[in-house]
Ligand code: SF4
């Protein structure tokens with residue numbers, strides 16, 4: 099009985115988080131189109147619903163009813179598996195993100211603001227986000243098209259080069275909070291904006307943001323799907339639902355990396371000033387995530403795409419050394435701080 | 442690299458500048474979009490849209506069937522078949538007039554060629570249709586478009602009235618005959634001298 103209720107609550111929690119995330123993904127596409135068009139002095143979608151508010155729904159329906167084409171010569175099994183391989187890692191990371199501080203107590207049932215809090219949360223997310231690259235690579239290869247293959251290859255190269263500095267940038271907050279759990283990390287940043295890790299780790303934050311953009315294949319690092327060169331990159335041959343899986347994954351990934359950035363650098367659900375703590379933690383969390391998402395779109399409207407060799411050189415020759423030095427300095431300072439604290 | 446340049450690079454100065462510009466456009470940029478079917482653009486005068494036929498103020502069509510427009514049209518899309526009017530011999534009109542709007546290039550040469558300004562360029566630009574045959578326009582269609590865009594009509598010139606009366610009179614009493622006085626000029630005979 100006890101176990102049954104626990105399982106039921108967990109399943110409901112998962113459903114709720116999934117629902118919220120997918121709604122956010124849908125409206126993120128809408129927000130992106132609106133913000134981009136505002137910045138380019140256009141109007142964006144206006145036809146479906148008031149100010150085009152129902153556009154994501156219309157898009158979803160359209161994709162749903164599209165013909166599902168598997169190109170001749172494609173490897174059918176891998177071709178079908180690739181979109182799932184991309185989408186699942188993108189969604190699975192949300193399991194460990196703490197959205198708020200307080201658990202909801204209904205009778206004997208405790209509803210936590212996260213699905214689960216494992217003590218290696220960050221490692222878990224990083225591991226799964228690297229799995230997503232397999233989906234991209236396999237999808238590009240299985241399509242049997244030169245554009246897809248080139249897109250997939252570029253993507254693999256890019257993800258590998260930016261995975262490293264991304265992980266190293268996160269080492270800073272890990273060292274400071276002495277934990278891999280996202281909840282502990284948030285708690286370690288409590289007490290005001292000056293305790294957030296963005297203050298003590300500004301370099302790591304910048305590196306993380308840049309790498310996160312590269313990881314999610316967003317402009318200016320969207321080379322795997324560079325429209326002007328590669329049609330649509332690795333998902334050139336995909337249509338209908340399979341295409342929408344890639345699309346969902348891209349936007350879900352955007353939200354996920356924003357969530358991690360908020361937890362690791364911007365204090366998670368912590369209020370910036372102790373005086374502002376009367377506002378519910380979840381509001382703070384969402385506000386920070388929304389700001390980062392807006393920043394992504396803002397950046398997309400501003401900077402042009404990099405050349406591929408520039409991208410690689412930047413990753414290996416600039417990001418990686420800086421990230422390494424940052425880790426080294428942080429650990430030294432942390433070591434001496436600990437020594438000093440023990441005395 | 443000077444210290445200042447290095448600093449600018451380190452804080453992504455140029456990207457920040459760009460971000461500022463896009464943000465300014467988001468807040469203060471003037472939207473360029475026209476919500477077309479609901480918001481029509483205001484066209485300048487002298488816009489060369491669909492060619493239309495005009496009428497005089499009494500409702501009669503101006504065209505006299507001279508086919509000069511047919512001759513002027515560079516894309517050969519006008520066909521005129523002219524005939525004399527039953528009630529007024531010598532007065533002509535276009536019995537059949539076809540303008541193939543699918544081939545018209547809206548150059549306006551026909552408008553310039555017409556001696557009686559029976560043609561005009563209207564501001565009609567929404568010529569999209571699901572049936573291309575609708576764009577092959579007969580006189581009636583062209584007149585209808587003309588009525589829509591040129592509600593103020595030119596007065597029929599007075600000399601036309603005079604000629605009306607002239608023709609009416611002729612119908613009643615026959616064409617006037619020239620009474621030329623016959624002068625007998627003696628013809629010099631050949632070889633008389
Ligand atoms: S506008 Fe030019 S192309 Fe069109 S009917 Fe007149 S002369 Fe011909």
Ligand code: SF4
Nearest residue numbers: 504505507508510555
């Ligand atoms: S429209 Fe003008 S030019 Fe053309 S046939 Fe009629 S009178 Fe002549």
